[in-house]
Amino acid sequence: DAKTTQPPSMDCAEGRAANLPCNHSTISGNEYVYWYRQIHSQGPQYIIHGLKNNETNEMASLIITEDRKSSTLILPHATLRDTAVYYCIVRVPGMAAGNKLTFGGGTRVLVKP
């Protein structure tokens, strides 16, 4: 799996958009970008994934650069309940043993009132 780099922490104002960057400059052509988050003391929660096109669901939007070396997760209207550690993971679906996810350090997001 390609290595990812994320800022260790960031603050966001409640109601504003939160833009979370992720660098994955060694990504290969068949690797997808996944985002999960972990709210304090809970299990990780899937947010979104993409290969090369921008993706949007009810939780967030994922913007992947044209060269696929970086991506941005956008939480359009952050709420206090979005305070969590956000993980960017790059992998080929089905290739890792047991469909394993490799979690790095993540970005600790604090949404402030």
Add this chain to the structure above:
Amino acid sequence: NAGVTQTPKFQVLKTGQSMTLQCAQDMNHEYMSWYRQDPGMGLRLIHYSVGAGITDQGEVPNGYNVSRSTTEDFPLRLLSAAPSQTSVYFCASTRGPLYNEQFFGPGTRLTVL
């Protein structure tokens, strides 16, 4: 659907004791996994199963056993607890190898004295 459930939520053991962490899912998922998360760290894969009767080791399997007699249940057994096994344990499931979303349980917080 209850999703992925884990019991107990908290457990304290003495060194050398054995116990079983329970994990169940009601989504008819083929793949199930056990991860551990140490303070301030990402998740590491302990064991996984790709179907009933089939299990394999992850990256940190020593000191743990698993079995998968049914699709729904995937218990994790600690054979002789050690302080190094103090951690939060998460069970996860996914429909199969090419499915992108993994569902995590709420975790079991284990302390070994």
